[in-house]
Structures are given as C-alpha cells and as structure tokens.
Amino acid sequence: MTAVLASESAVPRDFFCEHAHSKSRVLVLLAHKDGPSCLQAVLTCRDALLARHASVLLTLASHNGALTWHQQETARKIATSLPEAPAASFRQALERACAGAWPINSSSLFTWPAEDPLDWLQEGDREGSLPISAVRTPGDARLADLPGTVVRVVQLREFHVYDQAKVLAAATAGGWEPMPEEKLDDDDPNDLIGAVMFAAEGTGELPGMDCLTDAQEGRLLLSSREDEVADWSSEPVRVNFGAGWRLRRASSPYAAPSTAKETQPDFASLFALPAACDCEEEDCQKCHWVLTPRTADLLFSALTELADNAYDDAAELGDRPVSETDDGVWGVFSRLPQVAWRQEAEWRRGLARACDDLAGDLERGSWPQPTCAAEEMVLHLAIGDAPDHLEDVGNGPHAALPTHRDDYDFDACSDLFFQDHDVLWLYDSKYSPHEADDTNTSPVPPALHPSNWFEDFGNVPQRAPERGHRR
DSSP: OOOOOOEEEEEEEEEEEEEOSSOEEEEEEEEOTTSOOEEEEEEEESOHHHHHHHHHHHHHHHHHSSOOHHHHHHHHHHHHHSOHHHHHHHHHHHHHHHHTOEEEEGGGSOOOOSSOTTOGGGOTTSTTOSOHHHHHSOTTOOGGGOSSOEEEEEEEEEEEESOHHHHHHHHHHTTOOOOOGGGOOTTOTTOHHHHHHHHHTTTSOOTTEEEEEEEEEEEEEOGGGTOOOGGGOSSOOOOOOOSOHHHHHHHOTTOOOOOTTSOOOOHHHHTOOOOOOOOOOTTOGGGSOOOOHHHHHHHHHHHHHHHHHHHHHHHHHTTOOOOGGGTTOSTTGGGSOGGGTTOOHHHHHHHHHHHHHHHHHHHTTSOOOOOSHHHHHHHHHHHHHHHHHHHHHTTSGGGGSOOOTTTTOHHHHHHHSOSOOGGGGGGSGGGSGGGOOTTOOOOSOGGGSGGGTTSOOTTSOOOOTTOOOOO
C-alpha cells in the first residue's frame, strides 16, 4: 500500500528562469506560513525563449488573478510549442497561479525548528555576536554623534485592496501574523491594515491589491540647521506631500496644467485671433503682435515636458550636485547656470513647479508672466525648446489650429514676456563657482543668487502660496 503524503497550500510569489546550455527551467517562489519561502521547479524545456515567456505569463497570472485575452492566446501558443509533458505542467501552473494557491507536499517544505542551535544572533552578550551595524551605527546615537551623513526618506503609499481574502492569505503565507483579536477593532476585524503594512515593508505587491500612490520625500539631516534624528527630535516629523494634484487641477485658479497625455487646452478659443489686417500702420491695434494659438500650444508642450523631466530628475538626483561629468544627463538641471548646480531636491521641485505655473498661465488664456527669477529661467528654456516640439505635433490637434503671420515667432516671445533678461547673466563664466576669489565670496548679485530665485517680484501678482506641487 502506497503512503499518501500530506499536502498543504502555499502562495506563488514570483516565477524565474534558470538557463543552462542544453535546457531551461521555470521555477516558482512559494511562500508558506511555517517557514522560509522555497523554490520549486515548474517545467523544463530546451527553448530558453519559451521558458522566459512562460515565466512572464505565470507572473502576470499570479499578480492579476487572470490573463487578458491576448495573454491567453500567447499562453496557448506556448503550450502548443512545448512538448506534451512541459505543456501539461505549464497549463496546470497557469491554473494555480490564477488561483493564488499552490498545492505542495509538506515533506518538501522547510519549517523553522523550535530550538535552533545555531541561532547565535539571539545571544547578544556573546563576544563577537553583535552585528557590525550596531557598532558602526549605534541605535541610541544623536545626529551630531554619527560620523557619516544621515538621509531621511519619508514614503507615502496607498493601496487598493480588491480581494481581501487573497491579500490576507498571501500575507499569512509570507510569514505575517495578525494582531491578537482583543487588539482589533470593529472596522478591521481581520487586521487587513497589518497585512497591507507587511506587504508595504517589502515590494508592496501581494495578490489581491494594487498600489495607487507611491511618493517619497528625501532630505539630508544637518546639525547646522538644528536637524535631529527622529528618536531624539523634540518636534514631530512632518512632511508635506502637497494636496492631490488632480484636485488642484480641477479646483484651483493656480492649478497645475494638464499633461501631454491628457486633453490639450483649447488654444483656438483661449487665444482667439483678431480680424486680419495688413495695413502695418504704426498705431493700428490689429497689426500688433499677438500670441497665436499655435505658438501657445508649442510653449505649453515645452513647459509641461520641462516640468515632467524636472520632477523625475529631482527625485532621482536628490540633494546631490550636478557635475560637469554628467554630460547633460539631468535634462533640466544640467542646463542651468553652474551656480545653480548644488541646490537641494526641494529647490529642484520648486523649479518643476515654476514650469507648471507658467503652463497654467497659458491654460487660462494668459501670456506666461514670470513672477520670480526661477520662472524667468525656465521660460527662457521653454522658448528655446518650443520650436523642436513642432516636429512632434504631426497632423494632430495642432494642425487644426488657425494660422497667423505671428505663428512661431519665439524671438518676439523672448522680447515681450520678460521685464528684463538679467537672469541670463548667470551663464557668463565670471559667475561660475570656479571663478570665486580666495575669500570664497560669491560674485553673483544677491537678487540673482539661486537661493533667491523664488522670491516674488514686487510688481506682478503673486502665485497662491498654498498651491503645492503636482507630484
């Protein structure tokens, strides 16, 4: 009589490929509640490309609970191309991945022993057992006592749980345990919050939920400005992620403009053209230069692209300075005068918002009106970039805009949109940081120093201070 091994259900977390000269294998990473995750073979075949596609489809099935029609057709082609045995294994694996449950023999799982004779990390008083990180970075140290640099990163994440049972099962299989029943409240009797927090500590991915928001704020902690690590801070740690950018666009007069992926503003109506006149008399109002719909459209595209690039680069660059060796890799910040290359991440996000503010002027049917030196600088960049966007518009909505003799007159934009061009002085080599004298005194006039770029001009309307950042 053959003994039947007891089986239990594990949760597939991911799928991988292992390639050798003569064959390829697809493996599944299984999580279960009584021990560490383990790898198990799914199928073996000779075609590395088929194995790769199979692992991708299995991962999609595991994360989404189903395959789209196009993915199902691809899966059918893969099964048809595989020999009979691996094809059957592939079809079975797809069913298990969609279900989020993987039967497995309990004898093949490793479980944690009740007593681990090699559990030396628990014996903190044993000589040499203290982790090196505790010697290098004492947990009770204050900021001034740490020899290196401290970076604070605060993360905002929001998750949509569309299948609560699947999330709880996957978290449990991964080693999560809910809080005791007496500590749970009526709103969350299964400790769903704890399960999602467990997932957020890792990749933020579990079957049955999707990530809605994933934002970060980072800054250097400096003793010179009286910063302190959180455990010793006398003030609560507060981070302003700003109001929701979709809400700001819908309700605020200074809302961030629509991005290129959304509907473009109706520039034909916003910048309605005057009746045609060719008299060219000096005092004829109809002959004066106008900001045309086509010019406004290209300026808007240039400003929104600058804003998107600036937000992306600010997040990746952080507080690190731009270097001459970067070779223009930072699309916006390496184009600034060198005196602005050492600004912090929050300053760089402010420059991205300056692009959005000017694009918002256009979206409301007004000429872009710089209110500070930062907006002057990015408007100069956008005017320089705008002609290049003409190559991208093709026969789309831009081609339907009315034509005018002043279309694409960006020299006139440069002449008329600014009070002066003083900010461009900063590109002169005498203002380079390398040209400072031995007293380290900056040759840059205070009004043009990057630290003052966001100071409002006194002779134009100010931006709403509560407008926040788009992202």
